[in-house]
Amino acid sequence: MTPGFTAAPATGLHLIADLAGCDGLCDVALIEEALREAAEAAHVHVLSVHLHPFGPEQGVTGVALLAESHISIHSWPEEGLAAIDIFVCGPLADAEAALAVICARLGGTLRHVQAIPRLGARTRATLAP
Amino acid sequence: MTPGFTAAPATGLHLIADLAGCDGLCDVALIEEALREAAEAAHVHVLSVHLHPFGPEQGVTGVALLAESHISIHSWPEEGLAAIDIFVCGPLADAEAALAVICARLGGTLRHVQAIPRLGARTRATLAP
Numbered sequence: 343m344t345p346g347f348t349a350a351p352a353t354g355l356h357l358i359a360d361l362a363g364c365d366g367l368c369d370v371a372l373i374e375e376a377l378r379e380a381a382e383a384a385h386v387h388v389l390s391v392h393l394h395p396f397g398p399e400q401g402v403t404g405v406a407l408l409a410e411s412h413i414s415i416h417s418w419p420e421e422g423l424a425a426i427d428i429f430v431c432g433p434l435a436d437a438e439a440a441l442a443v444i445c446a447r448l449g450g451t452l453r454h455v456q457a458i459p460r461l462g463a464r465t466r467a468t469l470a471p
Numbered sequence: 472m473t474p475g476f477t478a479a480p481a482t483g484l485h486l487i488a489d490l491a492g493c494d495g496l497c498d499v500a501l502i503e504e505a506l507r508e509a510a511e512a513a514h515v516h517v518l519s520v521h522l523h524p525f526g527p528e529q530g531v532t533g534v535a536l537l538a539e540s541h542i543s544i545h546s547w548p549e550e551g552l553a554a555i556d557i558f559v560c561g562p563l564a565d566a567e568a569a570l571a572v573i574c575a576r577l578g579g580t581l582r583h584v585q586a587i588p589r590l591g592a593r594t595r596a597t598l599a600p
Contacts, residue, residue: 352547360590394518405534416540418481461489
């Protein structure tokens with residue numbers, strides 16, 4: 343277990359990113375490397391990686407479970423698209439660095455990106471009643 | 472493999488939900504049940520479920536990988552908080568039904584919820600240049 347995780351308050355940053363023009367979206371080994379390198383770049387700790395290839399020349403769905411939450415990918419190679427989530431907690435976690443690694447590894451460009459504060463990182467002003 | 476997944480275009484709906492006042496956030500079996508029942512309610516197909524308990528009376532991090540993307544949870548029992556993501560693709564997937572199941576199973580209330588169209592479900596008007 344990674345020290346300090348459960349002692350940390352529940353605050354997080356969630357990057358939602360849709361990528362276009364990607365390569366290697368059927369390549370399970372490449373995607374696992376991208377997830378692990380992204381975690382390293384973000385200074386977060388991988389607990390486990392789980393990948394499901396849908397078949398030859400088809401997409402991959404997968405997740406790296408982190409001590410600090412998760413990084414996930416779902417890919418559509420026939421469209422060159424990938425949906426990436428980088429949800430990290432703790433003051434040292436660098437979600438943007440993780441996203442840069444994934445974009446570089448897949449050769450994709452950002453079609454949409456959105457940063458969402460989670461839990462205690464969300465300001466009181468934006469809380470639902 | 473679930474028929475039709477890779478034939479479907481890359482469109483999805485991602486529900487981001489932060490829950491407060493939850494019970495059972497250390498209970499791995501309860502959380503697995505909640506994930507599987509949520510998937511059933513959403514009419515999506517579970518490929519695998521992966522859960523990591525951080526220790527007795529500590530949080531759980533986990534994911535249900537779906538043929539239609541994923542449902543994840545990260546819990547902070549000491550604060551009664553859970554961060555839920557329900558990312559589902561396809562016209563039949565009902566993310567709201569999944570969220571209702573998770574709220575009911577954990578006894579939590581929604582502190583924040585946000586629905587994000589992913590990939591092809593995002594209108595052209597909102598695409599980054």
